[in-house]
Amino acid sequence: MDEVKEGKMMEKLPPQNPDSNMGDYEKAYSTFSWDDAEKTFEWSRTGKVNAAYEAVDRHVRTLGDRVALHYLDDEKEEKYTFRELSAASGRFANLLQDLGIVKGDRVFIFMPRSPELYIAFFGILKLGAIPVPVFEAFMRDGLLDRMGDCDPVAVVTSDTLKDRVPKDEIASLKHVIVSGDTSGDEISFDEMRSKRGEFEPVWLDLEDPLLIHYTSGSTGKPKGVLHVQRAIVGHYQTGKWVLDLRDDDNYWCTADPGWVTGTSYGIFAPLLNGVGTIVRKGRFTARRWYETIERARVTVWYTAPTALRLLMGEGEEVASEFDLSSLRLIFSVGEPLNPEVIHWARRVYTQPIHDTWWMTETGMIMISNYPSMPIKPGSMGKPFPGVEAAILDDEGRMLGVNEVGNLVIKKGWPSMMKVIWGREEKFKEYFRFDPWFLTGDAAYMDEEGYFHFHGRVDDVINTSGERVGPFEVESRLVEHPVVVEAGVIGKPDPVRGEIIKAFVVLKRGVDESEELKDELIEFVKKGLAAHAAPREIEFVKHLPKTRSGKIMRRVLKAKELGLELGDLSGAGEGV
Ligand code: ATP
Ligand code: MG
Numbered sequence: 410m411d412e413v414k415e416g417k418m419m420e421k422l423p424p425q426n427p428d429s430n431m432g433d434y435e436k437a438y439s440t441f442s443w444d445d446a447e448k449t450f451e452w453s454r455t456g457k458v459n460a461a462y463e464a465v466d467r468h469v470r471t472l473g474d475r476v477a478l479h480y481l482d483d484e485k486e487e488k489y490t491f492r493e494l495s496a497a498s499g500r501f502a503n504l505l506q507d508l509g510i511v512k513g514d515r516v517f518i519f520m521p522r523s524p525e526l527y528i529a530f531f532g533i534l535k536l537g538a539i540p541v542p543v544f545e546a547f548m549r550d551g552l553l554d555r556m557g558d559c560d561p562v563a564v565v566t567s568d569t570l571k572d573r574v575p576k577d578e579i580a581s582l583k584h585v586i587v588s589g590d591t592s593g594d595e596i597s598f599d600e601m602r603s604k605r606g607e608f609e610p611v612w613l614d615l616e617d618p619l620l621i622h623y624t625s626g627s628t629g630k631p632k633g634v635l636h637v638q639r640a641i642v643g644h645y646q647t648g649k650w651v652l653d654l655r656d657d658d659n660y661w662c663t664a665d666p667g668w669v670t671g672t673s674y675g676i677f678a679p680l681l682n683g684v685g686t687i688v689r690k691g692r693f694t695a696r697r698w699y700e701t702i703e704r705a706r707v708t709v710w711y712t713a714p715t716a717l718r719l720l721m722g723e724g725e726e727v728a729s730e731f732d733l734s735s736l737r738l739i740f741s742v743g744e745p746l747n748p749e750v751i752h753w754a755r756r757v758y759t760q761p762i763h764d765t766w767w768m769t770e771t772g773m774i775m776i777s778n779y780p781s782m783p784i785k786p787g788s789m790g791k792p793f794p795g796v797e798a799a800i801l802d803d804e805g806r807m808l809g810v811n812e813v814g815n816l817v818i819k820k821g822w823p824s825m826m827k828v829i830w831g832r833e834e835k836f837k838e839y840f841r842f843d844p845w846f847l848t849g850d851a852a853y854m855d856e857e858g859y860f861h862f863h864g865r866v867d868d869v870i871n872t873s874g875e876r877v878g879p880f881e882v883e884s885r886l887v888e889h890p891v892v893v894e895a896g897v898i899g900k901p902d903p904v905r906g907e908i909i910k911a912f913v914v915l916k917r918g919v920d921e922s923e924e925l926k927d928e929l930i931e932f933v934k935k936g937l938a939a940h941a942a943p944r945e946i947e948f949v950k951h952l953p954k955t956r957s958g959k960i961m962r963r964v965l966k967a968k969e970l971g972l973e974l975g976d977l978s979g980a981g982e983g984v
Contacts, residue, residue: 421783422751422761425738429780431650434791441794443823446646452615459610460619460641461534464680466495466610472683479659480524481701482690487524491680494531496606497524501532503604508584508596510563512537512611515621517556517564519574521545522665522690525588525598529565530666530676532601534619537611539635541621544667544956546981549573551956554978555623556582559633559830571595615639621830622669624769625955626979628849628865628963633830634669634769640824641677643773647793648678651765652709653738653780661687661701662711668957669769670742673824674711695723699731706735713743715958717750717762722893722916728757736760738780742767744959745862747884748786764789766862768848770839772824776860787884788859789852796822800854805842808853813863813876816852817845851878868962870899872907875940879962885937886911889929891919896952897943898966911943912952912965921948951983 431437451467452458465477473492480487489497510516516533518540520526526542533540543555553575556564560581564574568589576582588598619638623631648654652674660679664670679686689701693716701707720728739754739762746764755761766776766789776798778790792798797819800808808814825846829836839847851863863869863878870877879897886895894914899907913929915921926946933942953964956979964984967974977984 419785419787421785422755424779424781424783425761425763426653426780429650429653430655431653431779431781431794434779434782434794437650437794438792443642443646443795446642446795446823449645450642457610457612458615458617458638459535459537459613460638460677461498461531462610463641464677465491465498465531468680468683469495475683476685477680478524478527478688479685479705480522480688480690481704483697486704489524489527494528497528497601498531498535499606499608500601500604501528502535502608502610504586504596504601505532505536505538505563506608507604508563510536510538510584512613513618514538514563515541515559515561517552517561517566518542518666519545519547519552519564519566519570520588521567521569522688523567523588524688525565525567526666527676527688528601529586529598530672533565535608535610537613537617539618539621541623541633542666542672543623544665545570546956547573547667549575551978553578555631555633558623559621565598613638616827618827620672622672622769624979625668625957625959626976627955627959627961628867630976631979632769632832632835634772634826635828635830636772636824637827640673640772641681643822643824644673644677645681646795647774647777648674648682648684651763651774651777651779651793652678652711652740654679654682654684654709656683658684658708659687659706659735660684660709660711661689661705661707663689663693663698663716664711664713664957669772670711670713673773693719695720695727696730699728699733702733702736703731708735709738709740710736711740711742713958714741714746714750715744715954715960717741717754718747718887718894721750721753725757733758739763740765740777742774743957745880745884746787747887749884749888751784751786761786766790766860770826770846771818771822771848772826773822775818775822785857785859788855788861790860791858792818792860798854798860799845800852801842801845805845810856811853813851813853813869813878815842815866816848816850816860817842818848820844820846865962868898870897870907870909872899872902872909872940873905877909877941881937882909882911882933882941882943885933885941886913886929888936889932891916891925892929894952894960896960896962896965898962898969900945900966900969908944909941910945910947910969912947912949914949914952953984954981955979956981 563584
């Protein structure tokens with residue numbers, strides 16, 4: 410990859426909060442060291458490490474009555490203070506200990522978003538066991554794949570989901586703990602009620618396991634990424650400097666704890682900063698989400714492009730039915746954030762959106778548009794202080810400004826994965842250019858030091874000798890008023906190498922026609938470049954997505970070419 414971007418001058422938006430916790434980015438970048446961040450943690454004085462202690466128990470003395478967990482569903486709300494969360498998770502840790510579960514054991518969490526999920530999570534951590542949270546939407550096969558991979562001794566689930574647990578196929582699985590109705594030899598979650606709330610955490614080493622997360626499965630078989638206790642240093646510092654969390658914030662991360670965003674930023678980052686976390690049960694609908702912002706007076710909102718695009722597709726009218734005036738900062742992660750979405754949000758929410766880039770493997774935000782820095786729509790932003798990012802060619806040579814290549818990160822940040830469970834060879838592939846960690850994403854850095862996402866390395870299209878990132882084409886299409894979403898692939902072509910094909914989802918009520926296809930092609934030609942315009946357009950009702958909501962371009966491509974669909978254990982709707 411050696412395409413040179415023509416130094417596109419992009420409009421920048423003014424900083425959202427010049428008085429943010431981080432303050433001046435350049436200054437922070439040149440002076441910050443990870444050692445400074447460790448000083449906030451009690452282990453730096455006591456030598457005793459446990460992430461649950463640092464996130465919850467430690468705050469009981471000073472912030473005991475502050476709300477740590479604010480749960481909402483369609484009918485009710487429940488609030489747990491730091492003191493209550495500490496005691497409840499202590500009870501759960503005692504229950505697990507009485508069952509004989511010990512440090513290092515894997516314990517799956519397969520539950521709907523609920524207070525019990527968070528109580529279980531911290532109970533497992535207190536015991537030094539390894540939580541493996543899995544998204545509630547997975548069916549039996551999805552669980553079988555993941556459980557078969559890392560051999561849990563126990564699973565914590567609910568009566569609504571327990572039938573999907575493949576009890577008999579997983580030899581290691583000894584205990585099924587169920588919240589709600591139990592049968593047979595299942596253990597009731599409520600047994601914790603008779604246990605003591607005091608539980609001295611099992612003290613660990615900074616390099617001991619924290620948790621395992623399975624990746625989304627966008628590019629292949631989901632990988633079991635193991636993080637270590639030290640990761641919380643990164644969660645804490647990015648919570649403070651990227652999310653800009655403050656004592657009086659009402660913070661909502663929409664990601665499910667089955668995904669890394671849902672634990673790193675739905676649990677650790679806020680609680681380590683002494684800020685509560687808002688949890689909303691139920692599936693996504695525009696009204697339910699807006700209502701959550703209104704009811705909980707959300708000030709800082711961390712969400713994803715897939716949701717933002719759908720909210721945009723629902724239109725301004727729905728947004729205007731709700732009071733969203735409490736919002737002060739909005740962040741996004743998971744997929745490229747189309748500039749159009751930022752402009753729309755500025756108009757409708759009166760707030761821009763800050764893009765953040767990171768991966769399950771990195772454990773924390775690596776590159777971001779910060780509240781104190783001008784936002785460049787279409788750019789992921791700049792590396793976090795203490796993080797070094799670069800662009801290398803396929804031989805590992807450093808590329809210059811505006812040259813597209815492999816996005817890499819210098820190893821040594823606190824939340825870097827420790828292993829890919831059971832797959833040493835896979836792990837080694839990330840360090841082909843040691844000490845650089847190879848992300849698998851293609852990107853370039855502009856003259857001002859902002860990084861721009863180009864596409865997954867495997868998704869970059871080579872058409873008539875030009876390299877085109879699907880993201881640019883998709884983003885241009887999304888700018889068209891009738892387009893909700895687009896997925897773009899390269900389709901083999903005898904003359905051009907590949908041609909660009911776009912799968913387009915139209916707004917409700919818009920008629921599909923050949924004229925509209927021509928109009929969209931012209932629209933990309935005019936707004937982007939002739940060589941980047943799709944040669945083919947197909948209208949579809951949905952795009953294939955992972956369970957975490959990401960467009961699966963490899964599935965679009967395989968279907969187009971009539972090939973095997975490949976590993977679908979991360980697949981969700983529309984596949
Ligand atoms: P798998 O690794 O199983 O194929 P995945 O890569 O989608 O799935 P995640 O770890 O959830 O699994 O996602 C990380 C990837 O998401 C990044 O490598 C990148 O491609 C994409 N991504 C995350 N944030 C952004 C962003 N802000 N802009 C563009 N892409 C992003
Ligand atoms: Mg990945």
